[in-house]
Amino acid sequence: MSRESSPAKRRLVLVVDDDPTMRLLVREALEPHGLDVEEAADGSSALALFRTRDPDLVLLDVQMPGIDGFAVCEEIRRMPGALHTPVVMITGLDDVESVRRAYEAGATDFIAKPISWLILSHRVRYLLRAAETVRELRRSQERLANAQRLARMGSWQMELGSGEIHTSEGFLTIYGFPRGEAVLRLKTLMERIHPDDRPALLAAAETCLREGRSAQIDHRVVLPDGSERVVHSQVTLGLGENGRPQRLEGTVQDVTERKQAEEQIRYLAYHDSLTGLGNRLLFKERLGVALAQARRNDGVLGVLFLDLDHFKRINDTLGHSVGDRLLQGVADRLVATVRASDVIARSGRMDADHAVSRLGGDEFTILLTDLREVQDLAKVARRILDALSVPFALEGHEVVISGSIGITARPLDGDDVETLLRNADAAMYHAKDRGRNNYQFYTESMNAVALERLILESKLRRGLEHGEFELHYQPKVALPEGRLTGFEALLRWRDPEEGLVLPGVFIPLCEETGLIRPLGDWVLLEACRQLARWRDAGRAPLPVSVNLSVHQFRGGGLVESVRRALAETRVDARWLELEITESALLQDEAAVVGALEALRRLGIRIAIDDFGTGYSSFSYLRRLPVDVLKIDRSFVQHIETSADEAALLGAIVSMGRALRLRVIAEGVETMGQRELLAGWGCDEMQGFLISPAVPAEAAVAFAPVAAVKRT
Numbered sequence: 096m097s098r099e100s101s102p103a104k105r106r107l108v109l110v111v112d113d114d115p116t117m118r119l120l121v122r123e124a125l126e127p128h129g130l131d132v133e134e135a136a137d138g139s140s141a142l143a144l145f146r147t148r149d150p151d152l153v154l155l156d157v158q159m160p161g162i163d164g165f166a167v168c169e170e171i172r173r174m175p176g177a178l179h180t181p182v183v184m185i186t187g188l189d190d191v192e193s194v195r196r197a198y199e200a201g202a203t204d205f206i207a208k209p210i211s212w213l214i215l216s217h218r219v220r221y222l223l224r225a226a227e228t229v230r231e232l233r234r235s236q237e238r239l240a241n242a243q244r245l246a247r248m249g250s251w252q253m254e255l256g257s258g259e260i261h262t263s264e265g266f267l268t269i270y271g272f273p274r275g276e277a278v279l280r281l282k283t284l285m286e287r288i289h290p291d292d293r294p295a296l297l298a299a300a301e302t303c304l305r306e307g308r309s310a311q312i313d314h315r316v317v318l319p320d321g322s323e324r325v326v327h328s329q330v331t332l333g334l335g336e337n338g339r340p341q342r343l344e345g346t347v348q349d350v351t352e353r354k355q356a357e358e359q360i361r362y363l364a365y366h367d368s369l370t371g372l373g374n375r376l377l378f379k380e381r382l383g384v385a386l387a388q389a390r391r392n393d394g395v396l397g398v399l400f401l402d403l404d405h406f407k408r409i410n411d412t413l414g415h416s417v418g419d420r421l422l423q424g425v426a427d428r429l430v431a432t433v434r435a436s437d438v439i440a441r442s443g444r445m446d447a448d449h450a451v452s453r454l455g456g457d458e459f460t461i462l463l464t465d466l467r468e469v470q471d472l473a474k475v476a477r478r479i480l481d482a483l484s485v486p487f488a489l490e491g492h493e494v495v496i497s498g499s500i501g502i503t504a505r506p507l508d509g510d511d512v513e514t515l516l517r518n519a520d521a522a523m524y525h526a527k528d529r530g531r532n533n534y535q536f537y538t539e540s541m542n543a544v545a546l547e548r549l550i551l552e553s554k555l556r557r558g559l560e561h562g563e564f565e566l567h568y569q570p571k572v573a574l575p576e577g578r579l580t581g582f583e584a585l586l587r588w589r590d591p592e593e594g595l596v597l598p599g600v601f602i603p604l605c606e607e608t609g610l611i612r613p614l615g616d617w618v619l620l621e622a623c624r625q626l627a628r629w630r631d632a633g634r635a636p637l638p639v640s641v642n643l644s645v646h647q648f649r650g651g652g653l654v655e656s657v658r659r660a661l662a663e664t665r666v667d668a669r670w671l672e673l674e675i676t677e678s679a680l681l682q683d684e685a686a687v688v689g690a691l692e693a694l695r696r697l698g699i700r701i702a703i704d705d706f707g708t709g710y711s712s713f714s715y716l717r718r719l720p721v722d723v724l725k726i727d728r729s730f731v732q733h734i735e736t737s738a739d740e741a742a743l744l745g746a747i748v749s750m751g752r753a754l755r756l757r758v759i760a761e762g763v764e765t766m767g768q769r770e771l772l773a774g775w776g777c778d779e780m781q782g783f784l785i786s787p788a789v790p791a792e793a794a795v796a797f798a799p800v801a802a803v804k805r806t
């Protein structure tokens with residue numbers, strides 16, 4: 096019913112009774128109290144009047160000829176909008192059966208005859224007031240539900256005792272539950288929450304319970320059809336009358352559209368529409384975040400500032416459409432290059448799309464974090480210049496472009512967004528001055544280092560082509576007697592300008608640039624060739640050990656290289672020994688162990704080099720396919736002066752022997768060291784005491800005995 100309540104409005108009571116005296120008495124009892132009265136003498140006229148006059152209350156006699164009171168009441172209840180109109184039935188005194196049937200028929204209340212006329216008006220007015228209150232409540236519930244529907248809101252309460260959750264209609268709609276399921280269990284509800292958001296939501300509820308504070312959170316709801324909505328939830332603690340927590344209650348609001356709009360706005364504000372990369376604003380924000388992080392863990396971070404060379408010319412000659420395509424092509428190559436670089440792979444945190452931004456025009460930046468050293472930036476810059484040097488095919492044109500890159504790094508060149516950006520920009524201009532298509536560090540000394548490395552790298556490449564590498568051989572002897580047992584092949588580079596260079600200087604750079612693979616293959620082949628030369632000269636065969644870098648194990652192919660070197664020289668595998676450092680083994684165990692097993696199946700012995708520097712344990716060693724343990728020089732160095740060091744080395748030797756490994760001590764320089772080692776049962780030694788590594792011609796001088804033995 097949609098009648099508004101106002102004090103001025105008079106209430107209408109419909110009296111239904113076949114007895115005219117009764118009707119008259121009711122009228123006289125009610126009218127003086129401001130109530131209007133309408134009369135009906137039987138059931139059918141009562142129903143007709145009800146429809147036309149829409150009374151506020153019905154007084155209904157049970158017993159009437161024709162349709163009785165019960166039937167009339169039932170009929171009224173069936174009428175639209177009449178469900179809540181008070182219907183009071185008039186029954187005989189003590190007629191319990193009638194009272195029961197009256198309620199069954201939907202009556203609101205009953206009055207027993209004889210009627211107390213004085214009280215009747217009070218009773219009627221009370222019932223009218225109660226009905227009005229109920230109507231008012233219902234109306235406000237409807238208004239609330241409407242408002243919630245409009246605001247896409249809903250509400251819920253969870254009783255802490257029972258765990259039951261009572262929900263509003265709006266809530267059910269948002270969570271995609273059917274309207275009827277107003278009472279839910281927590282488990283059912285949680286199933287609708289996105290799995291990633293459940294912990295945060297539960298944490299919010301827990302905070303609310305523990306601290307009594309209300310909490311709010313945005314989370315995703317997954318509907319039965321799989322679609323997702325974003326919901327803003329608020330939770331508060333409801334206290335019982337005793338002041339103790341009794342229930343959690345809260346509201347939910349579907350904010351999906353708002354979130355999407357916000358995302359869209361944010362995306363537009365932070366991205367370049369041409370390339371989809373982040374723009375200047377986003378770059379600055381990311382740099383700020385990365386700087387804060389780097390300051391916390393004392394990390395190295397750098398920015399490359401790329402400006403294309405003569406981009407304007409392309410726009411002017413080929414048109415803006417080609418210019419735009421070119422910028423997109425450059426963006427793609429930058430992202431691909433950065434993604435492929437191990438600098439990014441190592442950092443793990445920032446992905447390539449986030450590293451590259453377009454500041455505007457033909458300017459791009461690349462933000463690199465978690466760097467091991469500043470020179471990593473030069474590596475990426477070089478790769479970028481290489482990537483750009485491949486011509487672009489655009490709308491039927493072959494477009495050639497290059498770029499100039501400025502490099503700046505924290506903490507070297509600054510520690511805030513503006514300074515780093517300004518310095519990168521300045522360094523980029525420096526690169527332009529230097530003839531474009533190159534990179535420059537902001538700090539001059541960095542350029543010198545980068546240049547030095549670049550020169551060294553090209554010299555090493557050339558050295559490999561021109562046969563500037565050679566192997567020297569350091570003899571190994573058995574303890575205690577000193578019989579020659581073999582040689583370790585050690586790599587040397589004869590730099591035409593500097594003379595002999597030791598591997599510590601060039602191996603790391605070879606590993607970084609990938610040069611280690613061809614160089615390593617050369618070492619293997621050369622060691623086998625030397626074995627073949629000695630064999631062909633009629634000398635007794637002695638094993639030669641060759642050092643391997645962990646980089647040679649990556650990507651496969653090592654076992655094949657070894658097999659090929661042996662086959663080409665027709666050298667038996669048992670004369671070749673391979674050494675891998677303990678730390679390399681630990682670095683990439685998966686790649687290394689499988690290959691070692693395959694090599695061992697060929698009949699090659701495997702040695703763990705520099706043992707003791709890599710923190711592996713003996714129990715770990717036992718599981719590895721290893722035959723020889725080479726104890727690092729640092730353990731041998733002080734055994735004569737330090738009892739602790741001596742005890743340690745003695746223990747290492749005996750444990751190695753217990754594992755049935757051949758134990759070799761490296762870097763033995765004195766007779767005292769040799770005697771101690773012999774006393775502990777160390778199998779072999781190598782060191783300056785016997786000889787440093789020497790060229791092959793000199794090495795044979797150590798093996799006269801063997802030469803004699805053969806004949």
Ligand code: C2E
Pocket residue numbers: 569584585586597598599602615618641642643644674676704705728761762763764781782783784787788
């Ligand atoms: P390493 O395999 O542990 O080789 C032993 C190093 O100790 C050699 O240095 C050797 O000259 C030096 N040494 C030997 N006896 C003594 C001594 O009594 N006192 C002192 N102070 N030093 C001694 P080198 O030749 O400079 O080689 C250094 C490292 O470079 C080698 O350590 C090895 O890890 C690596 N290396 C050498 N050749 C190759 C190679 O062909 N390929 C690879 N991947 N690495 C190599």
Ligand code: MG
Pocket residue numbers: 583642674704
């Ligand atoms: Mg070695």
Ligand code: MG
Pocket residue numbers: 704705725727728761
């Ligand atoms: Mg060693």
